[in-house]
Amino acid sequence: MKTLTNIIWLAFALACFGPSPAAQAVTPAPDGGYPGSTQKKVRRALFSLTTGAANTAVVSLSLFSVTAGSFNTATGAGALLFNIVDQNTAVGAAALLYNSTGGTIAGVPGSPAEVGPNTAVGTFALGKNTTSGANTAVGYQALGTMTFGNSGLNNGGFNTAVGYKALTSADTSTGNFEGTGNSALGYEALAYTTTGQGNVGIGHSALFSNTGGGFNTAVGVAALFDCIGNHNTALGNGAGIAATNGDGNVYIGASVSVFGSPGESNHTYIDNIKDTSVSGGGTDTVTVNLTTGLLGHMSSSRRYKEEIKPMNKESEVIYRLEPVTYRYKKGDRSRSVACLWSDCRASGRDKPGSDSPRWQRATREYSLRNGERDVA
Numbered sequence: 001m002k003t004l005t006n007i008i009w010l011a012f013a014l015a016c017f018g019p020s021p022a023a024q025a026v027t028p029a030p031d032g033g034y035p036g037s038t039q040k041k042v043r044r045a046l047f048s049l050t051t052g053a054a055n056t057a058v059v060s061l062s063l064f065s066v067t068a069g070s071f072n073t074a075t076g077a078g079a080l081l082f083n084i085v086d087q088n089t090a091v092g093a094a095a096l097l098y099n100s101t102g103g104t105i106a107g108v109p110g111s112p113a114e115v116g117p118n119t120a121v122g123t124f125a126l127g128k129n130t131t132s133g134a135n136t137a138v139g140y141q142a143l144g145t146m147t148f149g150n151s152g153l154n155n156g157g158f159n160t161a162v163g164y165k166a167l168t169s170a171d172t173s174t175g176n177f178e179g180t181g182n183s184a185l186g187y188e189a190l191a192y193t194t195t196g197q198g199n200v201g202i203g204h205s206a207l208f209s210n211t212g213g214g215f216n217t218a219v220g221v222a223a224l225f226d227c228i229g230n231h232n233t234a235l236g237n238g239a240g241i242a243a244t245n246g247d248g249n250v251y252i253g254a255s256v257s258v259f260g261s262p263g264e265s266n267h268t269y270i271d272n273i274k275d276t277s278v279s280g281g282g283t284d285t286v287t288v289n290l291t292t293g294l295l296g297h298m299s300s301s302r303r304y305k306e307e308i309k310p311m312n313k314e315s316e317v318i319y320r321l322e323p324v325t326y327r328y329k330k331g332d333r334s335r336s337v338a339c340l341w342s343d344c345r346a347s348g349r350d351k352p353g354s355d356s357p358r359w360q361r362a363t364r365e366y367s368l369r370n371g372e373r374d375v376a
Contacts, residue, residue: 051068095124118133131147143157
């Protein structure tokens with residue numbers, strides 16, 4: 001940033017000792033009124049303007065190099081100093097300082113690759129950008145070091161940074177989609193992200209240490225603070241703050257139980273679950289599909305029944321059935337549990353083959369509970 005500061009001092013030197021007003025491209029009318037609805041308020045602003053229209057420059061050397069560019073707005077010393085294209089907005093000293101062709105409109109309107117003007121508000125915001133478009137930077141040094149646009153995406157950067165030094169280290173110079181498509185909102189959010197792409201950081205220092213990690217989402221103060229991995233998600237203040245180079249983790253909550261651990265991958269933490277018990281008629285067992293990772297619960301026929309209550313002593317008959325395990329000779333070979341009519345031992349009126357409602361109810365309930373369609 002020292003070099004950038006020196007440029008500003010050079011700009012002021014040019015303002016004091018540069019060419020005489022006679023050398024300017026056009027002669028300003030009193031109070032800066034130019035043809036084509038162009039306005040300037042001080043010397044050396046819009047210094048090179050020729051045919052450009054509807055530009056506004058306030059403070060020395062703002063929009064210094066624009067000639068035919070139109071609809072630009074620059075407020076601040078050196079803002080849009082080297083800009084020569086249309087519709088960029090820079091507010092603040094050295095905002096979009098080096099921008100030349102960045103913001104050139106390209107791509108299919110309404111498409112994900114559509115590129116348009118840049119907006120920079122804050123000292124040194126987008127200060128080093130030259131050719132990248134479709135960026136928004138609000139805050140001191142927000143997107144301050146980003147330079148080139150992505151040639152494969154119409155020179156788009158597609159970054160949005162709002163906050164002091166938000167995304168200040170973004171680097172799109174490789175041209176391989178790296179450093180693009182990030183969104184940072186908060187003080188030093190994504191502050192050290194260089195080539196990482198597709199990250200979202202919302203909150204003070206969210207994804208602070210990330211450099212090349214991509215497609216992470218952090219919402220909350222210091223969420224994923226030290227994370228440099230990929231495809232991680234954190235929601236809550238401090239969520240995933242201890243995660244480092246792992247991938248595919250999910251952290252939800254705002255306590256030490258969801259801080260995570262260095263190097264872990266594909267882990268999920270949800271605050272309060274381990275400390276909360278539930279009971280009552282509406283409860284069920286939560287299950288996980290080990291193939292898809294889908295959370296859910298087992299289907300139940302409870303909603304079709306009424307007067308559900310424990311069997312108490314009526315269940316004693318089940319213990320006398322002496323269940324066995326077996327496999328069918330053909331078809332499904334999985335092991336099943338049931339009671340064989342010929343092997344059941346009971347006494348009195350509940351003997352095998354009895355028509356006793358109690359016997360039939362007990363054996364049928366036992367079979368259904370153990371995966372059998374009926375007693376063998």
